[in-house]
Amino acid sequence: MEFQKAARFVDPVAIEQAVNTALVSLDLPVAGAYSRPGIGISTSWRENLDRIFRSKKVEVNRLNQSLLDLLFLLHGEPGKPAVAVPVNCPSSECNAKDVAIPFRGGSCPSCKEPLYPTDVLRIHEEVTEEGTNESALGRLMSVLELLVLVGLTSLLWQQSRNELLCSTLFIVDGPLAMYGPPAKLRGRAQEYFQAMASTTPGHGPYICGLEKTGAMVDYARQLARHNVLQPGDLLVCDQEVVKVITNTDNPAAYGKETYWGRKFVYRAKDGRIVVPTVMPEQGAAYDAGGGQPGPPGYPTLPAILDVIDRTGSSMYQDGIIPVAVAHGKAAFPIGVGTDVLRLVAEHKLGLGNAPTPNP
Template sequence: MFSLPYDTISGNFERASRTGHTNAIVKALADRSDFYVPAEKIGDISWLTAKIRSRSVAGTLPASERLSSVIGVDGSLMVVPVRDGLPSVRYGYAQAAAIWLDLLALDSQRDERFVDPVALNRAVNSALVSYDLPAAGAYLRQGVSIADSWREAIFQIFRSKKIEVNRLNQSLLQLLFLIHGTPGAAAQTLEVLCPNRACSNRALTVGPAAMDCPGCGTEIFPTDVLRIHEEVLEESSNESPLSRLMQVVELLVLVGLTTLLWEQSREDLLRQTLFIMDGPMAVYGPPAKLRAKALEYFQSMIQTTPGDGPFLCGIEKSGTVLDYARALVRHDALGPGDLMMVDADVISRITNVKNPSAYGSETYWGRKFVYQSLDKRVVVFTALPRVGAPYDDHGGQPDPEAYPSLPAILDVIDRTGSSMYRDGLIPVALAHSKAAYPIGVGTDVLRLAARVKLGLESTSAQGNW
């Protein structure tokens, strides 16, 4: 190993990375191994013909019914070491951003020879909610386990952090109770399990305030309904539970924004807006039961909204379905304007499972579709059925006819192509740019902020913040 003529912060010489060659070695090992990749074994594609509908069959949207705006939601997280010499001490940050994009202003710029950046900037508005907590090796206070520290921190975050956009001013806790109720009528209590597994009275009814378990005396928080603390470990960076928390916050941001339009303008603006989540319409891990609440909540909103709104979808920028879809396009199985159902047969080919009918039944509140846009981008998205479950133990509803919002979704996908990433959409790219932490400098700033919060900096250093 060679030393380079640069000094490190500790005064030693900088050394070459020990892991710089790792990717090349692992790839070489994989190339010599024999394993099955569905996206590489497309084979005969004649069986797919019945799964594909042209956009004209799925429904062409009249010009008078085209949507005029998009609201995109995305999140970002980071877990950083914050104590020199103690790499196990980590602090977690996450944030969720929502952007509003004026599609009419975007459409007008397509007719110009040169795009006006000022006009595009005026077409976009954004809002952001950020939150942080000690993730590993650090605790809210002395005398609590890491899981209990997380439980208490999540409750504090949900009480204090608000979604503040125009006339929307609700805390995450209020939105959590709202999604457990119906639009306009939040639940008054939540059914929570006592986190003490030895407790004889584990099923509890909890209101917005913390309470002591009548069975064992453990302090119970309404946010325990999410069960995120079940993934928190002492010997871990705990990035996974922070990711679970982020996906819940993204969903609650979506609930708040859709409800705002439903309450204030369901006859007008709600019917003209597409809500896009970055990622599938799904909830993974311990909070997965929130999936059923999201499905019930938004379907209740559909029943009380004129027309086919509200319009919601999730966009997947990666994953096995997207890899398979791109392989199908390379084999000319899909053409511009083609929409493919992802039914049990397709799921079986992609996931290599024996029971494809049960796929997604515990996690998804939207159904996957594959679409090749008119400008040849490959998009995997999830959409909400008007009634019933998108997935269940019997295969769910793969047919496009169960999704009357599809024509509007496909129209927006065709109108908002972006070159910012492969097969990109402008609303997703904008939401991500608002939510993402900058590389390098962003990490250093977050690390310093965490040190201040944990009391690891001097008073003078804190005074500079």
């Protein structure tokens, strides 16, 4: 990135050669599909999530851990995974809550329903028998992004916390938040990364989320359009700003159940509008008392804004290069991607004359 600053135009080949990628791919039953006879879609998801989290690994450089390993790590502390996770029994006829389920799984002490560690995510609660279940897939994607972040930061914390961890910015595509049934992971993420920060020299780890859409982004763009925000300006989104954006009489309730980072609005020096979410050094970003709206609670903020200034991209509106590159790696081309997904679906379901892939 520093080398490319000296060039008139960014060299896409140089950027491509500098990128190391790893994708987590998986398949789940959606509308009208089940993992085995005699069970509903909710149970199908529960069983498949347990299978996926045990079999799928995050393999980047020297990181080689299963998703389930990372889930238990998130429920513990850096370097010390939890021995069990709290699970609510999914049976509609049972009220057992916070059952301690170890890595191997277990059963409900009240109704003997099989329980899986991944039930702690409660994603199956949003799965319906009829529908695309896009919402549940979105929840799962957010969980996977958080677990990958846990794995990568923990790797550097263990092996190079005095050097690489203190000089690396981790960017999440979207806010530092968790919505829907898995929202309790918000508290786990906050505690985990703040524990990591307390044992890391300097202000690391440097973590931020970046939003490209939403009410806060629309509001920020209007401010820039009318020159209320000048290049280099940072807007602190306190309760007065939140009240205007959300049109609510209770701005103190905003974000306290979902966000583990605080939103700021920044107009980069080249005029781009960015809405970063930054983790506070201590305490909650949002709470019933208004949280921590100002920069003093976020010592990593200056370095994060500096990176945003130095890595602008015109590949999409108000973009930055790392996010644009990630999109390019993970996205399917509209035409070819649609054909490939259709053929794979037909093959999985045993429909049509889909060719059998070569081994």
